Amino acid sequence: MPREYGRDQQPCKDPTLKALILGANGQLGTELKKTVPDGIEFIAHDRATLDIADPKVVHAVISAERPQLVVNAAAYTAVDRAESESEQAFVTNAEGAGHVAIAAAAQGARLVHISTDFVFDGRKSIPYRPDDRTNPQSVYGKSKCEGEERVLAAYPEATVLRTAWLYAAGGRNFVSTMLGLMREGKPLRVVADQVGTPTWARTLAEATWALGLTLSATGIHHWTDAGVASWYDFAVAIQDEAMTLGLLDKPTGITPITTADYPTPAMRPAYSVLDCRVTREAAGLEGRHWRHALAEMLREVKAST
Numbered sequence: 236m237p238r239e240y241g242r243d244q245q246p247c248k249d250p251t252l253k254a255l256i257l258g259a260n261g262q263l264g265t266e267l268k269k270t271v272p273d274g275i276e277f278i279a280h281d282r283a284t285l286d287i288a289d290p291k292v293v294h295a296v297i298s299a300e301r302p303q304l305v306v307n308a309a310a311y312t313a314v315d316r317a318e319s320e321s322e323q324a325f326v327t328n329a330e331g332a333g334h335v336a337i338a339a340a341a342q343g344a345r346l347v348h349i350s351t352d353f354v355f356d357g358r359k360s361i362p363y364r365p366d367d368r369t370n371p372q373s374v375y376g377k378s379k380c381e382g383e384e385r386v387l388a389a390y391p392e393a394t395v396l397r398t399a400w401l402y403a404a405g406g407r408n409f410v411s412t413m414l415g416l417m418r419e420g421k422p423l424r425v426v427a428d429q430v431g432t433p434t435w436a437r438t439l440a441e442a443t444w445a446l447g448l449t450l451s452a453t454g455i456h457h458w459t460d461a462g463v464a465s466w467y468d469f470a471v472a473i474q475d476e477a478m479t480l481g482l483l484d485k486p487t488g489i490t491p492i493t494t495a496d497y498p499t500p501a502m503r504p505a506y507s508v509l510d511c512r513v514t515r516e517a518a519g520l521e522g523r524h525w526r527h528a529l530a531e532m533l534r535e536v537k538a539s540t
């Protein structure tokens with residue numbers, strides 16, 4: 236079994252591969268720790284022990300730990316707040332991503348850097364391919380886009396893995412927000428003209444490990460669960476699944492609204508479905524429908540209550 240250790244503990248005698256997880260306490264980081272493949276020993280850091288915005292610390296940790304694989308799941312993810320905290324977003328998502336890439340390249344470690352569908356403007360109506368033109372519309376999207384560029388400029392053999400609409404048990408995300416509001420029983424109004432693919436951080440974590448272990452899977456990749464939904468569809472599905480599992484006592488009314496009815500500081504892409512075919516083939520992944528992933532995640536929530 237994989238195990239987690241800090242600098243004060245001894246590593247396994249004969250690890251097959253040592254991986255470093257950054258942003259380890261976030262939604263994806265938490266799922267990465269739960270899904271470490273056999274034969275991999277991992278070191279996990281979050282902001283308190285490794286701030287990716289500090290190049291000296293990034294370099295010191297990576298050169299001391301000598302990982303063969305680095306997964307950068309650390310990010311500034313407050314999409315709306317980023318509109319008024321541009322500097323913080325860029326320091327982590329652009330500069331920090333670059334520091335990690337430079338240190339990983341110097342170490343000769345494989346790097347999987349996580350990015351976002353928000354690098355696109357959302358004007359397409361068929362799934363975005365990895366080589367489609369980026370045109371981010373928000374500060375967060377711009378900071379992540381610059382992060383991608385810095386990573387690939389510093390380390391062309393790195394893997395940039397874009398994903399979308401992440402949720403996980405225990406995280407602050409659309410599923411937990413909706414369940415909380417549904418428990419209060421108030422009627423909900425949910426945006427129906429933004430379309431993407433809800434993605435369980437567990438399935439993204441599994442895909443991340445698979446890509447990280449596929450040496451040929453360099454460059455830009457896409458991974459989400461399969462299928463398409465609006466936020467309204469997603470909310471209805473959350474309620475249906477939660478009712479079926481007994482996580483909710485009674486349903487609440489959910490009304491579809493437009494983006495114009497619900498203005499937010501950051502502009503979000505109207506359409507951000509990602510084409511994941513190349514990644515599925517490269518890493519030998521099948522993928523499953525977002526609704527099945529959602530049901531499984533909620534079954535886990537139910538089992539833990």
Ligand SMILES: NC(=O)c1ccc[n+]([C@@H]2O[C@H](COP(=O)([O-])OP(=O)(O)OC[C@H]3O[C@@H](n4cnc5c(N)ncnc54)[C@H](OP(=O)(O)O)[C@@H]3O)[C@@H](O)[C@H]2O)c1
Binds near residue numbers: 283309352
């Ligand atoms: N959430 C989504 O819907 C979504 C969609 C598309 C792509 N993504 C991307 O997927 C990745 C993982 O997202 P997530 O949902 O797991 O995010 P998350 O839950 O917000 O986790 C991010 C983690 O990074 C840490 N962090 C922030 N700044 C840091 C720094 N300077 N140095 C080190 N760690 C730092 C955070 O710590 P603190 O809590 O202390 O700040 C947090 O633990 C990110 O690259 C994100 O951009 C997310």
